Amino acid sequence: MNNLVLFIFIRITVVDQSEISNELAAAEYIKDIYKFYKRLETKDWLIKAHLKFEQMELQLVGINGMLIGCKYEEIWAPRVNDLIIDSDNTYIREHILKMKKAIFGVLGRYLTTSTSYVFLVRYTKALIPYDNKSMVFCLTRWLGLVHYSIIMENNPSKLVASTVYVSRCTLNKTPAWTGTLKYHTGYFEDELR
Structure with missing residues (x-):
C-alpha cells in the first residue's frame, strides 16, 4: 500500500x-x-459531423448535440420526450434516436475535444x-x-x-x-x- x-x-x-x-x-x-x-487537439470531430450531415436537419443535430452533451457533462440529461416537445413535435422519438446513433457513428469514441x-x-x-x-x-x-x-x-x-x-x-x-x-x-x- x-x-x-x-x-x-x-x-x-x-x-x-x-x-x-x-x-x-x-x-x-x-x-x-x-x-x-x-x-x-489535431482532430476536429465537429467539422467531420458538419460535413457528414451536409447542413441538413440542423435542428435535429442540435437536439442530439444537447442530449449527448448533457449525458456527458450534466448530472441530469433531458428526456427524449422533453426534446420532442421543445422542438414543437417536429420529430418523433425514432428520428431523434436514429440521429443520435448517426452522430455517435461519426464521433466514434471521441466525445471530448x-x-x-x-x-x-x-x-x-x-x-x-x-x-x-x-x-x-x-x-x-x-x-x-x-x-x-x-x-x-x-x-x-x-x-x-x-x-x-x-x-x-x-x-x-x-x-x-x-x-x-x-x-x-x-x-x-x-x-x-
Missing part, C-alpha cells in the same frame, strides 16, 4: 498538491488526461504565483475574436502557452518561461516566440 501512495505522490506535481484531497479533480491522472487532450479552455485552466494553474491569470484569459479570448485564422492554424495548447508567455513578458516576469511552465505545457520558450 505504501508503494501505491508513493507512486501517486510522485505523479502529482506541486501544481496539483491542493487537489490531492479532492476526489473529483483526479490529480493522480491529470498528466495522462492532458496527454490525451494534446493528442485530440481539446479546446483552449482546458489548457487555460491547466497552464494558469502552473503560474505560481497566479499574478497574470486574467491577462492570459483575456489574450486568449482576444486572439479568438480578432485573429480567427491564427486560432484555426495552431493547436489550442500552443496558443494558450503562447499567451502565458506573452503575458509574463508584458508584466516583466523573470524568467519569462519557467521550468514548471515548460514541464506542464511541453513547450520550450523558443517554440513560443
Whole structure:
C-alpha cells in the first residue's frame, strides 16, 4: 500500500498538491488526461459531423448535440420526450434516436475535444504565483475574436502557452518561461516566440 501512495505522490506535481484531497479533480491522472487532450487537439470531430450531415436537419443535430452533451457533462440529461416537445413535435422519438446513433457513428469514441479552455485552466494553474491569470484569459479570448485564422492554424495548447508567455513578458516576469511552465505545457520558450 505504501508503494501505491508513493507512486501517486510522485505523479502529482506541486501544481496539483491542493487537489490531492479532492476526489473529483483526479490529480493522480491529470498528466495522462492532458496527454490525451494534446493528442485530440489535431482532430476536429465537429467539422467531420458538419460535413457528414451536409447542413441538413440542423435542428435535429442540435437536439442530439444537447442530449449527448448533457449525458456527458450534466448530472441530469433531458428526456427524449422533453426534446420532442421543445422542438414543437417536429420529430418523433425514432428520428431523434436514429440521429443520435448517426452522430455517435461519426464521433466514434471521441466525445471530448481539446479546446483552449482546458489548457487555460491547466497552464494558469502552473503560474505560481497566479499574478497574470486574467491577462492570459483575456489574450486568449482576444486572439479568438480578432485573429480567427491564427486560432484555426495552431493547436489550442500552443496558443494558450503562447499567451502565458506573452503575458509574463508584458508584466516583466523573470524568467519569462519557467521550468514548471515548460514541464506542464511541453513547450520550450523558443517554440513560443
